[in-house]
Amino acid sequence: AQSVTQPDIHITVSEGASLELRCNYSYGATPYLFWYVQSPGQGLQLLLKYFSGDTLVQGIKGFEAEFKRSQSSFNLRKPSVHWSDAAEYFCAQTGNTGKLIFGQGTTLQVKP
Amino acid sequence: DTEVTQTPKHLVMGMTNKKSLKCEQHMGHRAMYWYKQKAKKPPELMFVYSYEKLSINESVPSRFSPECPNSSLLNLHLHALQPEDSALYLCASSQKERGTEAFFGQGTRLTVV
Numbered sequence: 569a570q571s572v573t574q575p576d577i578h579i580t581v582s583e584g585a586s587l588e589l590r591c592n593y594s595y596g597a598t599p600y601l602f603w604y605v606q607s608p609g610q611g612l613q614l615l616l617k618y619f620s621g622d623t624l625v626q627g628i629k630g631f632e633a634e635f636k637r638s639q640s641s642f643n644l645r646k647p648s649v650h651w652s653d654a655a656e657y658f659c660a661q662t663g664n665t666g667k668l669i670f671g672q673g674t675t676l677q678v679k680p
Numbered sequence: 681d682t683e684v685t686q687t688p689k690h691l692v693m694g695m696t697n698k699k700s701l702k703c704e705q706h707m708g709h710r711a712m713y714w715y716k717q718k719a720k721k722p723p724e725l726m727f728v729y730s731y732e733k734l735s736i737n738e739s740v741p742s743r744f745s746p747e748c749p750n751s752s753l754l755n756l757h758l759h760a761l762q763p764e765d766s767a768l769y770l771c772a773s774s775q776k777e778r779g780t781e782a783f784f785g786q787g788t789r790l791t792v793v
Contacts, residue, residue, distance in 0.1 A: 600781075604784075614782075
């Protein structure tokens with residue numbers, strides 16, 4: 569069965585520090601992978617997506633993610649975090665059904 | 681334009697009321713979705729419409745009734761809801777049901793009293 573695991577429920581980083589949010593997926597073939605960000609009480613904004621091709625994908629707001637088939641991972645990174653990046657981050661995949669399967673989310677807190 | 685517009689932003693309704701949530705997109709997308717999200721949880725899929733036909737119903741109670749009047753609009757009709765139905769209701773759309781990314785609206789915060 570398809571699933572997405574985000575091992576870190578809550579992460580705190582200092583402003584200006586680098587960030588890596590982990591995501592592991594379970595699917596027999598190559599899935600379509602996404603990272604979404606959600607500020608409190610708001611909808612989800614698409615940060616980036618991976619369908620095929622270059623395994624390092626660039627997204628909006630300075631985020632990037634790397635697809636590693638051998639590790640079934642799609643980790644999100646940012647070299648320097650800003651206070652406005654504090655939010656909930658969801659990793660998601662779709663397989664052959666087209667249905668979005670979300671991880672449980674990681675709450676990012678940014679210390680000044 | 682990657683905008684999905686949802687109205688209203690907030691809704692308070694009694695358990696005997698009938699209300700509707702509305703969603704609109706003008707991106708030419710042919711798949712539209714309703715999700716329900718409880719606090720501190722990921723969104724849960726409720727319904728999928730593909731080319732204006734109901735494609736997926738995730739065993740949602742009949743007190744939630746979706747409607748897709750045309751390719752740009754998606755409604756969710758609410759009747760006889762329970763307090764546990766209070767949640768953020770998110771609409772999303774994508775070019776097609778499979779193989780494309782979904783864009784989400786800002787949601788309707790629903791409170792059932």
